[in-house]
Amino acid sequence: MMEYYVGLDVSLRSCALCIVDGKGTVLFEREVPCEVGDIAECLVEFPYPIECVGFEAGSMSQHLFFGLTAEGFDVVCMEARQVSAALSAVRNKTDKTDARGIAQILRTGWFSPVHMKSREAHGLRALLSTRKALLKKTMDLANEVRGLLKIFGIRLPQTVKHGSFDGVVRPMIEIDDVLAHALV
Structure with a gap:
């Protein structure tokens, strides 16, 4: 056949x-x-x-x-x-x-087959890479805000606890109308 x-x-x-x-x-x-x-x-x-x-x-x-x-x-x-x-x-x-x-x-038959990972493995990989990208963007944004605040003489603490950045920065910028308009 x-x-x-x-x-x-x-x-x-x-x-x-x-x-x-x-x-x-x-x-x-x-x-x-x-x-x-x-x-x-x-x-x-x-x-x-x-x-x-x-x-x-x-x-x-x-x-x-x-x-x-x-x-x-x-x-x-x-x-x-x-x-x-x-x-x-x-x-x-x-x-x-x-x-x-x-x-x-x-x-x-002159080839090597590629192992195909499961859909679950690909889903987990997508989740991890999305998380990594979001963390990177969060850090980039925090560093951008730090740089902008330095221009106005506001220096943030060297380390700001994860999840509390907004709570630390917002009171500092609400004092100045120009900063509040630019960053809030």
Whole structure:
């Protein structure tokens, strides 16, 4: 029985899709929106069962990996440097030719799969990086206010306890109308 492999060249809004058989013959090519439902619908319409779907690691990898897996496809996310090196030999580099190349890489097995972290792990990472960004912005803003107050001769204590910055600064600036107008 012949096996069929799908290569996806993923962009933010669209995906170039290419299906090859076990011998490497291109059977189907199309550009589809980069949405799990659209890709799955296109693959389900293909008359033969798909062996595997592959794409290189990138910002949309997690979404596509878990979405297409939930649709019942065997999905492989490939190491981006390896795919890039393999595709660098292609003369006319387009999304379509990249999808062909990815399908051929998948068919031959000349790739390293990338471990896909769970959605929970990605959620925790997003939470931690958001917290880090908010803390940095809070510190930047506090330092900006400190610098502005120095111009008016107001020096804050070297350390202000976390969460009490507003309570320390507000009474100091409400005394001066110009400062109160600028900072409150």
